[in-house]
Amino acid sequence: MKWTRKETGKVTRSLAALLLAALCIALTGCMTGRESCRTASVMQYLYPDKKEHVETPSIPELTLPLRVGIAFVPGEQNDWKQKLSEQEKMALMKKIAGQFQQYPFIKGIELIPTMYLKPAGSFPNLDQIRRMYGIDVIVLLSYDQVRRTDEDLRSIGYWTLVGLYVVRGELNETSTMLDAAVFDIASRKLLFRAPGMSMVKATATPVNQSEQLRKNGNQGLEQAEAELIVNLKKELEEFKVKVKDSPQDYRIQRKPGYTGGGSLGELYLGIVALAGMVALPRKGNGRKG
Amino acid sequence: MLPLMIAIDALVVTMSPALSALFVYDRQLIESGELWRMVTAHLVHFSVSHLFFDLCGFLLSAWYCHRRGYRQAPWVIASAALATTGAIFLLQPDMARYGGLSGVADALIVFAAVRGMAEKGGMRWPSLTVLIACCGNIGFQLLSDRGTLEALAGQPFVPAAGAHLVGAIVGAAVAAATS
Secondary structure, eight states: OOOOOHHHHHHHHHHHHHHHHHHHHHHHHHHHHHEEEEEOOOHHHSSOOOOOOOOOOOEEEEEESSEEEEEEOOSSSSTTTTSOOOHHHHHHHHHHHHHHHHTTTTEEEEEEHHHHHHETTTHHHHHHHHHTTOOEEEEEEEEEEEEEEEOOOGGGGGSSTHHHHHHHOEEEEEEEEEEEEETOOOOOOOOEEEEEEEEEEEEESSTHHHHHHHHHHHHHHHHHHHHHHHHHHHHHHHHHHHHHHHHHTTTEESSEEEEEEOOOHHHHHHHHHHHHHHSOOTTSSSOOO | OOOHHHHHHHHHHOOOOHHHHHHHEEEHHHHHTTEEEEEEEGGGOOSSHHHHHHHHHHHHHHHHHHHOOOHHHHHHHHHHHHHHHHHEEEEEEEEEEOOOOHHHHHHHHHHHHHHHHHHSSSTTTHHHHHHHHHHHHHHHHHHHHHHHHHTTTSSSEEEOOOHHHHHHHHHHHHHHHHH
């Protein structure tokens, strides 16, 4: 059977339309992204949607040296696969404990497993932990990690099947936020907070997509951890100044077990030095023993 | 020579965490028999600024005593070293750790000032000024809560006003006895 020129033209046009439609569908596919997240919110833990009681913070009374607890707030119930493992949490808590340990006004640090914190447990739960561990202040760690995946134009290569293995057409973005909020449990007062954030971008083939996402998630956490540690140190320093400058906002007391040291003030030393200079006889006039 | 040797020892001990741990006044360990800590605690300092100010006061007063020919200075150092930690042990059971040379330095300063008061010439006014400054410093530390705030503001300890007071009393007593 021989096709006329008119028939050939019709078939060509039909094929072109078909290809165009397929391309449009593919491109539309590129536009739609997939998103997943893992979250543990300090707000959700401390201030769940309860209407019967509102916690009112009072003036914190910090009794030195302080005993500090560090804990991750519980995450969402439904995403158990996405949650941070207890090992990951402990590793981060140890790093944060290292930051607090160097301060003389901190007597001890307790790392509290997440299982001791009830979801939406709020301050009554913290009171239980306070009694259990004998802590005064708690560092509540929360996280929010969002992974977004898009496909770029290279994903057309997946049609070749081999492309599924070699074409890196999956664009992944992982944004992570870690947050450390330090509360005085007795007064319900937020003393200070420090955030750590990161954004990791990477491409992957569909075959190694889940592995790449996991890597990105871990990398994002590491970067956010590093930033959190730096910010925590800064915030701690600022908090010390704030306590010193605003005695009306923070009451400071001592308790047994503190370290004492003999310390001569600059002014006192200055007076002694000046008096010594005035009193000391010139060379040759002194009484030598 | 003795003050210089003490100053060098203090520098070495403070720079070595192992020596500091071995020498610091630790109430619990003293109670369990480590009595040397009552004397060696004066060589331990908790920060560079703590060491700097204590050594300044100690060396300044020791040098002054040397220039004035006060031969009792070593006795002042020895008795103040024992009296300050002894008083902390007996009167401040809450204080778990202590370190610093300032109690001894205060003893030397007061000793020199009281001796100066007893001497003729232009010594009286500078000596009186030092005594007033010393009383003011100790009084301020005893009455205000500055120490606690200082502790939170970066210093790894709270100033032990009691040690300064005992040091000053020892210095005054030795001066009065030897004038």
